[in-house]
Amino acid sequence: MKASIAAMIFAAMVALASMMRAGEATGTSTSSVPRPSALLPPGSITKRVYAVERLEVHTPRNVTIVKARLAQQLGNITQTSILGATATSQASYTAAVDDNKGPAGYIWFLSIFHGRWFRLWGFADPRAYVPKEMTQYTIGNPLVLLTFARFTIDAFLNAPIRILVYDTVEGGTTIVWDRPCTQLVLPGAPAAAYTTCRLLDDQISMLVQFIAYGA
Numbered sequence: 001m002k003a004s005i006a007a008m009i010f011a012a013m014v015a016l017a018s019m020m021r022a023g024e025a026t027g028t029s030t031s032s033v034p035r036p037s038a039l040l041p042p043g044s045i046t047k048r049v050y051a052v053e054r055l056e057v058h059t060p061r062n063v064t065i066v067k068a069r070l071a072q073q074l075g076n077i078t079q080t081s082i083l084g085a086t087a088t089s090q091a092s093y094t095a096a097v098d099d100n101k102g103p104a105g106y107i108w109f110l111s112i113f114h115g116r117w118f119r120l121w122g123f124a125d126p127r128a129y130v131p132k133e134m135t136q137y138t139i140g141n142p143l144v145l146l147t148f149a150r151f152t153i154d155a156f157l158n159a160p161i162r163i164l165v166y167d168t169v170e171g172g173t174t175i176v177w178d179r180p181c182t183q184l185v186l187p188g189a190p191a192a193a194y195t196t197c198r199l200l201d202d203q204i205s206m207l208v209q210f211i212a213y214g215a
Contacts, residue, residue: 050186053179055205059212063133063167066175069211070165074108074139075101083142097143104207109160110138134166144200148185151193155184161204175208 059066077083077100086096101107115134122130140160149155161184164176181197 048186051182053182055177055179055208057175057208057212058168058172059175060170060172061212062171063165063173066173066211067133067135067165069214070137070163070207071108073102073104073207073211074106074137076108094143097141101141104210105144105203106139106141106207107160108137108139112136112138114164115166129169131166131168134164137163137165139163144203145184147196147199148193151196152185152189154186154189155193155197158183163204163208173212175212177204177208180204 082100083093083096086092097107113135115131118134119130119132122128138160139162145155145159149159158178161177161180166174166176168174180200181194184200185193185197
């Protein structure tokens with residue numbers, strides 16, 4: 001199911017690109033997909049610069065084993081509407097999240113199989129190894145997000161969080177993620193937001209440590 005959803009999304013993106021190219025070739029535009037064009041009034045954009053900490057863990061474990069261990073730790077929801085349908089009360093939503101989360105406390109919302117299409121092109125450097133398996137996982141727990149998102153709306157932009165897992169030329173696996181607290185809570189947020197978000201940092205780090213090196 002997860003693979004079919006990802007395939008449908010990718011197919012829709014390809015179809016949209018084809019429609020736009022066809023319009024350019026004929027000098028016409030598709031009325032259902034107008035080309036965006038607008039001028040923002042002065043002062044309507046606020047720019048904030050912040051640093052995101054990117055983390056990488058390398059393990060000699062085969063990527064198939066690492067992905068299987070990750071899947072075992074996560075609850076699996078193939079349709080996010082399952083949670084949305086329960087948002088009628090705090091109690092019902094909390095119960096739905098608890099019912100769908102995995103042993104690690106998080107829900108697996110989506111997978112994007114980047115390796116399946118990127119290998120058709122590869123890197124600009126032809127000598128660089130192109131991963132055969134490269135998957136981006138979107139995982140999260142709305143109740144964990146709630147603990148710090150109540151202090152800052154910035155937390156919602158990059159939630160749920162993403163983890164990239166790919167094989168290496170040596171036969172091992174690399175796991176990459178951005179430390180959640182550095183992208184969900186920006187400078188200037190209340191101290192309480194940082195305190196609770198650091199718990200998320202620790203939980204994700206422990207999850208990665210387990211799938212990479214745990215018994």
